[in-house]
Amino acid sequence: MDTTTTLPLYHRALDWDALYRSYPVPDVYARTVYRWSAERVRALQEERLREVLAAGWRNPFYRSLWSGAGIEPGDIRGIEDIARLPAFNSDDIKNDQQAHPPFGLLCGCADLKEQIRSMPNRLQTSGGTTGKPRYTLQSILENEVSALSAARALYLQGVRPGDVMQIPATCSLASLPWAYAKACSDYLGVLPLTTGSGVVTPARRQIEIAFDCGVNCWMSFPEYLARLAQSCREEHGRDPRELNTKLVTSFLGPDTEESLRRSLETLWGCPVYDNYGTNEVGHGAFECEAREGLHFMEDLSYFEILDTATGQPVPQGKIGNLVVTVFYRRVFPIVRFNLRDLARLKSSAPCACGSCFRRMDHFLGRSDDMVRMRGVNVYPMACLPAVRSDPRTTGEWLCEARDAVVDGRAYEELAVRVEVRSDAGPLTGLAEKIGARLKNDLGITVGVELVEQGRLDSPANLGEGKAKRFVERRAAYLKHR
Numbered sequence: 001m002d003t004t005t006t007l008p009l010y011h012r013a014l015d016w017d018a019l020y021r022s023y024p025v026p027d028v029y030a031r032t033v034y035r036w037s038a039e040r041v042r043a044l045q046e047e048r049l050r051e052v053l054a055a056g057w058r059n060p061f062y063r064s065l066w067s068g069a070g071i072e073p074g075d076i077r078g079i080e081d082i083a084r085l086p087a088f089n090s091d092d093i094k095n096d097q098q099a100h101p102p103f104g105l106l107c108g109c110a111d112l113k114e115q116i117r118s119m120p121n122r123l124q125t126s127g128g129t130t131g132k133p134r135y136t137l138q139s140i141l142e143n144e145v146s147a148l149s150a151a152r153a154l155y156l157q158g159v160r161p162g163d164v165m166q167i168p169a170t171c172s173l174a175s176l177p178w179a180y181a182k183a184c185s186d187y188l189g190v191l192p193l194t195t196g197s198g199v200v201t202p203a204r205r206q207i208e209i210a211f212d213c214g215v216n217c218w219m220s221f222p223e224y225l226a227r228l229a230q231s232c233r234e235e236h237g238r239d240p241r242e243l244n245t246k247l248v249t250s251f252l253g254p255d256t257e258e259s260l261r262r263s264l265e266t267l268w269g270c271p272v273y274d275n276y277g278t279n280e281v282g283h284g285a286f287e288c289e290a291r292e293g294l295h296f297m298e299d300l301s302y303f304e305i306l307d308t309a310t311g312q313p314v315p316q317g318k319i320g321n322l323v324v325t326v327f328y329r330r331v332f333p334i335v336r337f338n339l340r341d342l343a344r345l346k347s348s349a350p351c352a353c354g355s356c357f358r359r360m361d362h363f364l365g366r367s368d369d370m371v372r373m374r375g376v377n378v379y380p381m382a383c384l385p386a387v388r389s390d391p392r393t394t395g396e397w398l399c400e401a402r403d404a405v406v407d408g409r410a411y412e413e414l415a416v417r418v419e420v421r422s423d424a425g426p427l428t429g430l431a432e433k434i435g436a437r438l439k440n441d442l443g444i445t446v447g448v449e450l451v452e453q454g455r456l457d458s459p460a461n462l463g464e465g466k467a468k469r470f471v472e473r474r475a476a477y478l479k480h481r
């Protein structure tokens, strides 16, 4: 039988041993690179930066961006010089993709057909919560390392061969569920159950599957985890803790006082881990078992935190925009991409887990989600600690900016609608308490409106991936859309 083939078979498209030498698999990683000294990690980053810069100079998007800023090949000798390169953001990617459809010059494929024909590729997009999503083409290398990075985080959080992980998120153009499913099946000896979001598999059925299949790990968003626990109690008459869940891995957002984590841990009876990632970066940062901040995955990317106004590095502990350089992307190189995600460096000191990888605090919101209210910059995500400060709320909220007239004068007002549990009991003083806390946290007076449990399901998009926390109703702003 003649077995020669001219098809670009997945399992022949990479030198797998070389890949795993460069990017170790989870257990090897946990005892090698992850525990290297800060100096050794830095040396690896320097070496990888040189490779990324070489790829950048071959890419028309970067060649134009860097030449335009007066940079020449060889000017950037290492991470110390990296700030001389101009940063760019998602608007630049969108403009590039509009001018050079569909994937822009940044994609770096001179011949797209040839790229598709010659090796396995995938297309992923950003969430597209605002406007048209951004496309990211990834070859087998990017696809593999992205899954590998999720697998490493899961391993360091305690996932082990033989576990069963439920992933209630839809495998669509968003990369997240794909990466987790591949991490489980290809790198961890874990059975992934890609049950899809609530639209595909309702909460009641999700819980039924979990009991049937012996699910002991979950990857899901906080809002949906709360919904699943509620369904377990109300529709199955069982305590979610009967599932004996080992761990939940999630994306907690600005949970600076740990109230969201605590409430989920009480519901599920297991540790809950926080992570940070995007379509462009893959798995950017994750908590280890010590849960003392999110470790940057330092061998795959280099993160900077820059002042939102000046673009200069901020001191440790101060909030700024995350700017990332990704070491392993070649089809869509990422060099100094301003994610406009707010974060602060928590520690550069070695962690209790034995790693020197720097740690950031929880993801604090998006800087372009900022709302200007009566001359003050307000971040709707910053309502989280206040809304969760009282057990009578469900922890869900939605901000609405609108016009009001007070004493005959036009006035901008921010109303924060807060969901109250159906079993909350007397609500005496609740609105006032949350209002006072919000005034302190946001820096402006807001109106707090208590609404019944379930009322925000649809307006805040609960249970369908990313929750929505802000609605614009001011005439002056709507006109300019």
Ligand SMILES: [Zn+2]
Binding pocket: 288, 289, 290, 291, 295, 351, 352, 353, 354, 355
């Ligand atoms: Zn650690």
